[in-house]
Amino acid sequence: MKKEDVPQDLGALGKVTKEVCYATDESGKYTTQLSDGWDIKTTALDTAWHDVEERIAAAKQKVLNNEASPILFFMEKGLMDVQILAGYTGFWQWQVKRHLKPDVFNSLSDKKLQKYAEVFNVSIPDLKTMTVNEE
Amino acid sequence: MLTTTLPFKHIQAAHCENGVTMSLLKNAGVQQITEPLAFGIGAGLFFVYIPLLKINNGPVIAFRTLPGLIFKRTCKALNIPVVRKKFRSKEAAEQFLNECLAAGHPVGCQVGVYYLPYFPKEYRFHFNAHNLIVYGIEDGNYMVSDPVMEHTNILTGYELERVRFAKGALAPNGQLYYPKENTVVTDDQVKRAIKSGIEKNVRNMLTMAGPITGVNGIRYTGNRIKKWRDNLGLKKAGLYLAQLVRMQEEIGTGGGGFRYIYGAFLQEAHGYIPNDDLLEISQTFTASGDLWRTAAVQAAGIYKGRIGSQEDFNIMGDYLLEIAEIEKKAFIALKNIKWQ
Numbered sequence: 001m002k003k004e005d006v007p008q009d010l011g012a013l014g015k016v017t018k019e020v021c022y023a024t025d026e027s028g029k030y031t032t033q034l035s036d037g038w039d040i041k042t043t044a045l046d047t048a049w050h051d052v053e054e055r056i057a058a059a060k061q062k063v064l065n066n067e068a069s070p071i072l073f074f075m076e077k078g079l080m081d082v083q084i085l086a087g088y089t090g091f092w093q094w095q096v097k098r099h100l101k102p103d104v105f106n107s108l109s110d111k112k113l114q115k116y117a118e119v120f121n122v123s124i125p126d127l128k129t130m131t132v133n134e135e
Numbered sequence: 136m137l138t139t140t141l142p143f144k145h146i147q148a149a150h151c152e153n154g155v156t157m158s159l160l161k162n163a164g165v166q167q168i169t170e171p172l173a174f175g176i177g178a179g180l181f182f183v184y185i186p187l188l189k190i191n192n193g194p195v196i197a198f199r200t201l202p203g204l205i206f207k208r209t210c211k212a213l214n215i216p217v218v219r220k221k222f223r224s225k226e227a228a229e230q231f232l233n234e235c236l237a238a239g240h241p242v243g244c245q246v247g248v249y250y251l252p253y254f255p256k257e258y259r260f261h262f263n264a265h266n267l268i269v270y271g272i273e274d275g276n277y278m279v280s281d282p283v284m285e286h287t288n289i290l291t292g293y294e295l296e297r298v299r300f301a302k303g304a305l306a307p308n309g310q311l312y313y314p315k316e317n318t319v320v321t322d323d324q325v326k327r328a329i330k331s332g333i334e335k336n337v338r339n340m341l342t343m344a345g346p347i348t349g350v351n352g353i354r355y356t357g358n359r360i361k362k363w364r365d366n367l368g369l370k371k372a373g374l375y376l377a378q379l380v381r382m383q384e385e386i387g388t389g390g391g392g393f394r395y396i397y398g399a400f401l402q403e404a405h406g407y408i409p410n411d412d413l414l415e416i417s418q419t420f421t422a423s424g425d426l427w428r429t430a431a432v433q434a435a436g437i438y439k440g441r442i443g444s445q446e447d448f449n450i451m452g453d454y455l456l457e458i459a460e461i462e463k464k465a466f467i468a469l470k471n472i473k474w475q
Binding site: 001012013015016017018019020021022023024028029030032038039040041043044045047048049051055079080081083084086087088 | 147148149171191192193249253254255256257258260261283284285286302303304306373374377378380381384391395396398399402403417418421424425428431432434435438439
């Protein structure tokens with residue numbers, strides 16, 4: 001890539017910091033050039049976020065249909081999977097999987113619910129009603 | 136309360152681990168070190184596609200070696216002893232960090248980016264292989280040099296603890312590392328390190344490579360992509376391609392999946408080992424990086440929904456097959472270089 005071809009499409013990162021890119025100058029020698037971002041990359045990121053939004057919506061619907069507990073909704077909302085959620089709550093993965101079932105969730109003690117509530121930054125009532133507390 | 140700010144020069148780099156390696160070594164007296172040298176000596180160039188392992192709901196695709204290896208290999212090649220520690224307890228992790236600072240060592244830390252406050256929200260996925268340097272503490276706040284950022288940042292004790300103990304795949308467990316002592320490295324040592332770095336990279340990309348790693352992995356991925364449309368459906372195939380592009384880009388590779396940095400490394404290597412083959416092979420890596428970018432544009436056409444026929448997937452797959460051939464040639468040429 002030539003220095004003058006380094007993309008300068010302002011993206012999310014570009015608003016915070018420019019990126020260093022390696023590119024060649026007129027004589028073919030490598031040098032660095034700051035970049036504001038690249039459209040191709042921005043849309044790749046947008047695609048991923050669009051997928052996240054869809055997963056959150058699908059999770060919400062599953063909870064409303066009583067096919068999953070609200071933990072599924074908050075897990076998707078937090079871009080987590082079972083492994084990550086187990087890590088942050090301190091539960092085992094098989095426990096988290098059980099807690100994703102509505103019946104099991106409804107019988108959880110407040111102590112256990114509190115662990116989830118803390119990770120998701122909500123209160124226990126909000127956890128049960130899928131009320132999001134934006135930071 | 137402990138207050139220390141070490142004399143430390145923040146240098147922005149294209150990639151976090153290269154940047155941390157470069158800055159820590161420079162700070163420890165290795166004057167010659169640059170980002171491309173750290174990347175090349177650390178044999179950073181790689182490719183792996185693991186279809187069965189999923190990260191962020193897409194396949195695992197990486198364009199560089201496992202996190203931590205660049206620093207480890209570069210220090211080893213330059214004969215620099217390293218301190219590296221992981222922790223169970225957050226308190227012990229913080230205490231050890233403070234002791235390092237008090238002893239005058241800026242420290243590299245592995246962190247997760249999900250809770251990293253100065254990162255733009257759009258980038259904050261659960262990615263745990265980010266690296267930054269802590270170089271000071273003041274009133275319980277830490278001075279942070281993150282190599283991908285233009286400027287330094289400040290994190291509170293809690294914020295730093297949270298990212299050092301991020302959870303999930305590749306959880307950092309508070310891992311920190313730094314060169315044990317200051318050292319002066321001779322040009323001759325750099326020369327030898329460059330050779331061993333190139334030899335290691337040749338092995339990783341050509342001979343040691345199984346079917347899903349190195350140039351074989353690129354070819355394998357190219358062939359798989361041609362089947363993605365039928366096997367996954369257009370939507371999921373698009374998501375997978377977006378994942379490929381995001382990994383290729385990570386932050387600051389200019390779209391070439393680290394190939395440009397490797398090209399720059401070979402040019403710098405020529406300064407130490409004046410063999411003109413190095414310059415020629417550098418151009419081959421530039422060509423490979425350019426083709427990775429062209430492939431990314433094709434991929435974007437698909438995940439934006441502008442194109443999406445089987446033919447479009449075939450073109451995408453063929454780009455990777457072509458790249459695999461180019462890189463194979465380049466690494467064979469590196470393998471056959473006659474070192475004086």
